[in-house]
Amino acid sequence: xxxxxxxxxxxxxxxxxxxxxxxxxxxxxxxxxxxxxxxxxxxxxxxxxxxxxxxxxxxxxxxxxxxxxxxxxxxxxxxxxxxxxxxxxxxxxxxxxxxxxxxxxxxxxxxxxxxxxxxxxxxxxxxxxxxxxxxxxxxxxxxxxxxxxxxxxxxxxxxxxxxxxxxxxxxxxxxxxxxxxxxxxxxxxxxxxxxxxxxxxxxxxxxxxxxxxxxxxxxxxxxxxxxxxxxxxxxxxxxxxxxxxxxxxxxxxxxxxxxxxxxxxxxxxxxxxxxxxxxxxxxxxxxxxxxxxxxxxxxxxxxxxxxxxxxxxxxxxxxxxxxxxxxxxxxxxxxxxxxxxxxxxxxxxxxxxxxxxxxxxxxxxxxxxxxxxxxxxxxxxxxxxxxxxxxxxxxxxxxxxxxxxxxxxxxxxxxxxxxxxxxxxxxxxxxxxxxxxxxxxxxxxxxxxxxxxxx
Numbered sequence: 182x183x184x185x186x187x188x189x190x191x192x193x194x195x196x197x198x199x200x201x202x203x204x205x206x207x208x209x210x211x212x213x214x215x216x217x218x219x220x221x222x223x224x225x226x227x228x229x230x231x232x233x234x235x236x237x238x239x240x241x242x243x244x245x246x247x248x249x250x251x252x253x254x255x256x257x258x259x260x261x262x263x264x265x266x267x268x269x270x271x272x273x274x275x276x277x278x279x280x281x282x283x284x285x286x287x288x289x290x291x292x293x294x295x296x297x298x299x300x301x302x303x304x305x306x307x308x309x310x311x312x313x314x315x316x317x318x319x320x321x322x323x324x325x326x327x328x329x330x331x332x333x334x335x336x337x338x339x340x341x342x343x344x345x346x347x348x349x350x351x352x353x354x355x356x357x358x359x360x361x362x363x364x365x366x367x368x369x370x371x372x373x374x375x376x377x378x379x380x381x382x383x384x385x386x387x388x389x390x391x392x393x394x395x396x397x398x399x400x401x402x403x404x405x406x407x408x409x410x411x412x413x414x415x416x417x418x419x420x421x422x423x424x425x426x427x428x429x430x431x432x433x434x435x436x437x438x439x440x441x442x443x444x445x446x447x448x449x450x451x452x453x454x455x456x457x458x459x460x461x462x463x464x465x466x467x468x469x470x471x472x473x474x475x476x477x478x479x480x481x482x483x484x485x486x487x488x489x490x491x492x493x494x495x496x497x498x499x500x501x502x503x504x505x506x507x508x509x510x511x512x513x514x515x516x517x518x519x520x521x522x523x524x525x526x527x528x529x530x531x532x533x534x535x536x537x538x539x540x541x542x543x544x545x546x547x548x549x550x551x552x553x554x555x556x557x558x559x560x561x562x563x564x565x566x567x568x569x570x571x572x573x574x575x576x577x578x579x580x581x582x583x584x585x586x587x588x589x590x591x592x593x594x595x596x597x598x599x600x601x602x603x604x605x606x607x608x609x610x611x612x613x614x615x616x617x618x619x620x621x622x623x624x625x626x627x628x629x630x631x632x633x634x635x636x
Contacts, residue, residue, distance in 0.1 A: 184257040185229060188221060195267070196222050202263045203256075213238050214256050274303050274317060278324070285328050297325055310395040310429040312353050319346035349394050352381050356400035360441055363407045368444070370591050378404075395426045403441045416445055420460075436473035439464060447487060451596055451632040462491040480511040482520055486555065489524040493531035501528050516552065519545045523556045535563045550587055554580070554597055561604060562636060570608065577601055595630040603631075 191199065200218060203209040216238045221229065235244045238252075269275055277300040284293040300321055304314065322343045329338050355377055362373035385391045385401055392398045399422040405415035419442055427435060446461035465488050468474050474484050485508060492501035505524050512520050526541035538559065545556035557580055564573035580601055584594060603625055610618060625634055 182253065184253050184260065185221070187257070187260055198267065199260065199263045202266070203259050208262065209259055211255065213252060214259065217252060217256055274300065274307070277303060278317070278321065281324060285324070285331070290332065293328060297321065308428045309431060310426070311431055311434050312350065312357060312396050313431065315346065315350040315353055315394075315396055319343065319350045322346045349391075349397065352385070352391065353394070353396035353400055355381055356397065356404055360400055360403045360407060361437075363404065364441060364444060367407070367448070368591055369589075395422075395429050398422055399426055399430075399438060403438065406445050407441065410445060410448060416442070432471070432473065435471070436468070439468040439473055443468070443487075451593065452629050453626075453631060453634050455635065458491055458494045461487070462495060465491065475511055478511055479513060480508055482512070482516055482549065482552065485512060485520055486524060486527075486552065489527055493528060498528065498532055516549055519549065519552050523552050526556060526559055530559050530563065535567065539563060547583075550590060551593075554583075558597070558600060558633070561600075565604065565607065573604075573608075577605060596632055599628055599631040600633050603633075
């Protein structure tokens with residue numbers, strides 16, 4: 182049941198606060214609800230027996246399923262009220278804003294104006310200049326506008342301020358949505374249509390002062406970097422934005438912004454732009470330092486493997502080994518073993534230790550396409566370099582069939598297809614003329630979606 186699950190998620194301090202909350206008559210006047218919570222907390226009950234608890238609360242009443250559900254529903258509703266109240270208690274700006282609304286409803290002009298000014302000071306004093314800040318600036322301006330109209334329609338209003346703040350909030354929000362949509366269309370092949378984005382881009386380009394607003398600047402350059410990935414100037418600006426605006430965005434937003442910048446760099450690497458290897462690695466390290474690479478202690482598979490690959494490319498072998506061991510426990514338990522052995526196999530291969538690499542790669546199963554393909558590409562390289570051509574031919578054929586059946590690889594499918602195709606052609610090099618070899622070399626260099634050119 183949702184109630185018991187939510188109670189179990191609360192920390193001990195929060196449970197005590199919730200108990201105090203429902204014991205306050207202003208929030209709750211029912212003793213049976215208090216008794217139910219007391220029994221649940223005291224006995225740390227995760228899966229309660231309704232009839233046993235019933236007898237402890239209603240000792241002289243026969244068990245009623247409908248009344249039991251009503252009781253638990255009341256407690257759950259109070260829990261939701263407590264969570265919302267607790268969140269508001271921690272947010273001084275929202276608390277001040279709703280106090281201003283209360284004064285407006287009471288018709289207390291002086292108190293309203295004083296609270297609005299205090300709210301403005303709180304907003305400007307804080308470091309954040311993210312989308313949430315823009316929304317609050319708009320809401321505050323609109324509250325002032327609504328109050329002015331309620332007092333006197335002849336008084337000059339602040340409608341221009343309302344409009345300007347709405348523009349900033351709307352533009353930044355739309356740009357962020359467009360960034361997410363475009364990223365997912367590339368990585369997950371999901372199609373979205375974000376309205377007004379063309380008009381917003383045109384408006385910004387015609388009015389550069391909008392780029393003085395941090396949230397607009399950073400998401401504008403995010404969007405341009407993704408949509409025009411072959412034009413590095415937008416990514417250069419984005420990197421400047423990240424360094425400049427880091428203190429002005431919430432950790433959640435900065436995590437997403439770092440992810441966009443990292444994905445851009447990885448995409449550039451996959452198209453052969455090797456100078457982005459160090460860029461991607463440095464972005465990852467910055468993100469790791471700020472705690473953005475784990476969510477509730479769990480690190481994404483791609484983050485783990487990408488960091489190891491980048492470190493190996495930069496010959497940071499000791500760092501990679503330490504990272505593999507240190508963050509193994511932060512991986513999803515389902516894929517932890519496969520990822521651990523894949524990254525070890527990758528590390529040993531890059532160190533020139535194929536005999537230690539192959540046993541680890543053999544332990545990687547096909548439950549995750551990217552881990553599996555990464556391991557098999559490494560095996561392919563080892564077989565080729567050791568002139569084990571029979572197992573290599575068998576592996577190339579199995580990879581070809583695997584790719585035909587895979588539907589979720591997006592643009593990376595072309596990378597793997599090109600890897601197989603060029604490896605097959607490399608097997609024919611001894612029989613090629615000098616001109617044919619040069620033609621193959623040029624073809625490899627000119628192929629856009631192919632991250633194994635150096636090999």
